[in-house]
Amino acid sequence: MALGNLTFLFGIGGATCSGKTTVSKIVARELELLSYNVDVVHQDSYYKTELDDVYLADVNFWNFDSIDAVDFPKLLQRVQLLCAENCCRSKVSIIIVEGSMIYHFPPLHDMFKEKFFFTIDKNSSKLRRRRRQYEIADVECYFEKYVWPSYLNSLKMAEDNADSFLFVNGEDELNENISYVLREIMKHVVVDDNNNNK
Known part of the structure; x- marks a missing residue:
């Protein structure tokens, strides 16, 4: 949806290590070069500091792939604040x-103008995740028991509502995915921008 006259919200979600963060940052830079005002809000910046509710005794770790691990009301508040600022x-x-x-x-x-869902093969996701440096490293079995099942749950939700999502293969060339996401965003933004300039 359009928030106010000139603000648009886009979601980039999906699998872990599928390129979401990289694509988000580069697309934002490209949009800024086109003179749009752009903000990127990262879910990872809103993990709760108290995680007792998502502690997993079987792996002696926290379930960072549970929605309860993220302070989504606070994230939403940030988005709403940005929308209010953008109205000016x-x-x-x-x-x-x-x-x-x-x-x-x-x-x-319900606020997104467009929802991108990044997919990836299990082995590719696991390999990329193993190579990535996390502040808190995964423990053994966490990926198999929690990370991947959480993704499959999200994927099923997206596939069951396929008309509401644009699927992006995280194993495709990075530049292809950047171009695709940028192009789809511009379809919405340029049309509305032109209408407001008439």
Whole structure:
């Protein structure tokens, strides 16, 4: 949906290590070069500091892939604040929200103009995740027991509502995915920008 006259919200969700964050950052830079005002809100910046509720005794770890691990009300508050600030701007503003579970919080889900869902093969995701440096490293079995099942749950939700999502293969060339996401965003933004300039 369009938020105010000139603000648009786009979601980039899906699998872990599928390129969501990288694509979000590069697309934001490209949009800024086109003179749009752009903000990126990352789900990973809103993990709760108290995680006792998502502690997993079987693996002696926290379930960072549970929606309860993220302070989504606080994330939503940030998005709403950005929308309010953008209402005072004279040019089109774009907000990109990025994260693996962003489509599981209804108040946020319903705000997106377009929803991108990044997919990836299990082995590719696991290999990329193993190579990535996390502040808190995964413990053995966490990926198999929690990370991947959480993604499959999200994927099923997206596939059951396929008309509401644009699917992106995270194993395709990065530049292809950047171009695709940018092109789809521009379809909405340019049309509305032209209408507002008439």
